[in-house]
Amino acid sequence: MKFESLCKRSAAIEAESGDLETVSLVAALLSESDEDLSTITRFIQGRVFPAWSSETLNIGTSLCHVAIARAAGPNVRPEDIENRLAERGEIGAVAESYDFGGQQGLAAFGAGGSQGRLTVSEVDSELRSLAKTSGSGSQDRKLDLLFGLFTRCSPIEARYLARIVLSEMRIGVGEGAVRDAIADAFSVPADTVERALQVTNDYGHVARVAREDGADGLTALQLEIGRPVQAMLAQAGTAAEGIDTWGEAIAETKFDGARVQVHYDGTSVSLFSRNMDDVTDPLPEIVEFVSETATVPCILDGEVIAIDENGDPLPFQAVLRRFRRKHDIAKMRNEVTLELNAFDCLHADGVDLLDEPVTERHATLRSVLDGSQAVSETIQTDSLDKIAVFETQSLEAGHEGIMLKDPAAVYSPGNRGQHWLKRKPDIETLDLVVTGAEWGEGRRANHIGTFLVSVRDGDSFAPIGKVATGITDAQLEELTTLCEPHILSESGQSIDLSPAVVFEVGYEEIQQSPTYASGYALRFPRFVAVRDDKTPETADSLDRVDRLAESQ
Numbered sequence: 041m042k043f044e045s046l047c048k049r050s051a052a053i054e055a056e057s058g059d060l061e062t063v064s065l066v067a068a069l070l071s072e073s074d075e076d077l078s079t080i081t082r083f084i085q086g087r088v089f090p091a092w093s094s095e096t097l098n099i100g101t102s103l104c105h106v107a108i109a110r111a112a113g114p115n116v117r118p119e120d121i122e123n124r125l126a127e128r129g130e131i132g133a134v135a136e137s138y139d140f141g142g143q144q145g146l147a148a149f150g151a152g153g154s155q156g157r158l159t160v161s162e163v164d165s166e167l168r169s170l171a172k173t174s175g176s177g178s179q180d181r182k183l184d185l186l187f188g189l190f191t192r193c194s195p196i197e198a199r200y201l202a203r204i205v206l207s208e209m210r211i212g213v214g215e216g217a218v219r220d221a222i223a224d225a226f227s228v229p230a231d232t233v234e235r236a237l238q239v240t241n242d243y244g245h246v247a248r249v250a251r252e253d254g255a256d257g258l259t260a261l262q263l264e265i266g267r268p269v270q271a272m273l274a275q276a277g278t279a280a281e282g283i284d285t286w287g288e289a290i291a292e293t294k295f296d297g298a299r300v301q302v303h304y305d306g307t308s309v310s311l312f313s314r315n316m317d318d319v320t321d322p323l324p325e326i327v328e329f330v331s332e333t334a335t336v337p338c339i340l341d342g343e344v345i346a347i348d349e350n351g352d353p354l355p356f357q358a359v360l361r362r363f364r365r366k367h368d369i370a371k372m373r374n375e376v377t378l379e380l381n382a383f384d385c386l387h388a389d390g391v392d393l394l395d396e397p398v399t400e401r402h403a404t405l406r407s408v409l410d411g412s413q414a415v416s417e418t419i420q421t422d423s424l425d426k427i428a429v430f431e432t433q434s435l436e437a438g439h440e441g442i443m444l445k446d447p448a449a450v451y452s453p454g455n456r457g458q459h460w461l462k463r464k465p466d467i468e469t470l471d472l473v474v475t476g477a478e479w480g481e482g483r484r485a486n487h488i489g490t491f492l493v494s495v496r497d498g499d500s501f502a503p504i505g506k507v508a509t510g511i512t513d514a515q516l517e518e519l520t521t522l523c524e525p526h527i528l529s530e531s532g533q534s535i536d537l538s539p540a541v542v543f544e545v546g547y548e549e550i551q552q553s554p555t556y557a558s559g560y561a562l563r564f565p566r567f568v569a570v571r572d573d574k575t576p577e578t579a580d581s582l583d584r585v586d587r588l589a590e591s592q
């Protein structure tokens with residue numbers, strides 16, 4: 041398919057506000073996508089790679105601005121792009137507003153094409169080769185490739201190319217709409233598509249299997265070692281609620297660390313974070329432990345925690361010092377000791393266990409890890425007293441709280457359902473997205489001094505407060521470096537940021553407030569930590585804040 045045709049269809053979808061109409065436009069697009077089906081299924085979600093893949097384009101906003109400026113002509117500077125962005129509000133509209141024709145001669149010379157001739161598969165393969173550039177000079181090569189692509193774009197193509205490159209398609213097509221469109225386009229049940237998506241995490245692949253092999257093909261899809269799945273999540277709740285609903289509850293320690301999915305193929309181990317990023321390299325002792333202990337190929341779920349010299353748990357911030365580290369891994373291994381606490385088993389020795397009850401999965405986990413202490417201890421009971429004793433023991437041992445699990449529950453990837461409840465006594469915190477900031481003053485003039493934090497509200501983010509306390513000077517420096525690549529525009533002291541960084545923020549109370557678009561303000565908000573393991577899409581939602589505000 042011509043890239044321009046896809047862009048026109050995307051514009052029509054963007055202009056449609058009805059959910060059903062959107063699904064039917066997407067379904068029509070998918071059913072006409074021929075050999076580009078997988079790519080188109082990803083592009084309309086602003087993705088080049090499947091969700092399970094750790095591969096990224098790794099193009100920051102500033103590199104994209106430079107590429108657009110260069111393609112727009114010799115008189116256009118990156119600052120002009122930023123100024124237009126402040127006026128028009130989003131990068132697609134900015135890219136579309138330039139005439140890239142002035143550079144066409146150059147592009148024709150370099151890439152052998154001209155505007156409006158790009159195909160979907162060419163754009164895909166250019167972006168994939170761009171993702172592969174690494175090492176010294178890679179930013180320049182990326183810039184050249186991106187510049188080359190923009191110079192070949194008509195205005196509408198530039199609009200969607202810019203958005204795909206920055207992973208923000210903004211055509212109102214959420215995951216549910218794509219799932220329903222795949223079901224409609226290829227006449228397969230939506231829940232079969234949903235399950236296939238949970239197992240594979242790959243919309244492009246699922247669309248192709250739905251078209252080529254129908255519902256049977258989708259049902260036959262299996263977990264694959266090395267391809268992470270989304271983690272099952274929990275809601276806040278109490279032991280009484282659990283026992284009332286399930287009859288009995290499994291109580292298990294809630295470890296305060298970072299979620300890790302372990303994939304062992306019998307020879308090598310890969311580790312994935314809750315966002316499905318590959319975190320194998322920073323965690324060598326977990327890799328060693330699993331390769332020495334696991335008896336069969338498997339996929340395990342667990343929490344990596346940091347411990348002190350007595351083996352007692354340290355707060356989760358200590359784990360995050362190790363989690364995404366690319367350099368000095370051996371040095372940090374000496375400074376922060378990590379251990380795995382495995383609590384679930386999704387696959388063992390060629391058999392998928394997602395549809396088995398947690399009791400079965402836990403029994404398999406014990407045998408896969410050969411009775412190791414890394415397997416979480418559990419009790420199953422209908423006695424609130426026994427759970428209270430278990431909770432006290434977990435807290436006294438320095439853990440965060442307890443998890444309560446429905447003994448009959450299957451593993452539902454990505455779901456925050458009623459089958460896992462978490463209980464922790466500490467003050468509430470919210471995981472909020474940094475969407476704006478202000479430069480500091482005086483001693484802190486070169487650093488960001490205040491962060492505007494937002495809750496997730498559907499596809500957008502609604503501010504709920506400003507965080508300026510709880511941050512040391514050293515942390516401010518780190519946080520400034522972390523946020524700078526996401527600056528969209530600046531005006532005086534104030535900075536607009538694209539949603540990328542997630543903060544855990546403590547507070548005393550949630551108050552109603554007309555000041556912020558969320559309708560709430562946090563009383564005494566304070567910075568607790570960067571949630572490196574979360575994306576804006578998994579930050580706390582306005583619904584949760586509604587519930588918390590009500591229950592105060």
Ligand SMILES: Nc1ncnc2c1ncn2[C@@H]1O[C@H](COP(=O)(O)OP(=O)(O)OP(=O)(O)O)[C@@H](O)[C@H]1O
Binds near residue numbers: 294
């Ligand atoms: N025994 C356990 N079983 C399941 N999850 C556990 C367990 N111990 C610790 N956890 C952690 O608790 C998390 C469940 O809480 P939730 O789904 O609300 O995640 P969260 O938003 O990160 O919450 P929190 O900030 O409270 O950890 C899991 O993602 C996992 O990382």
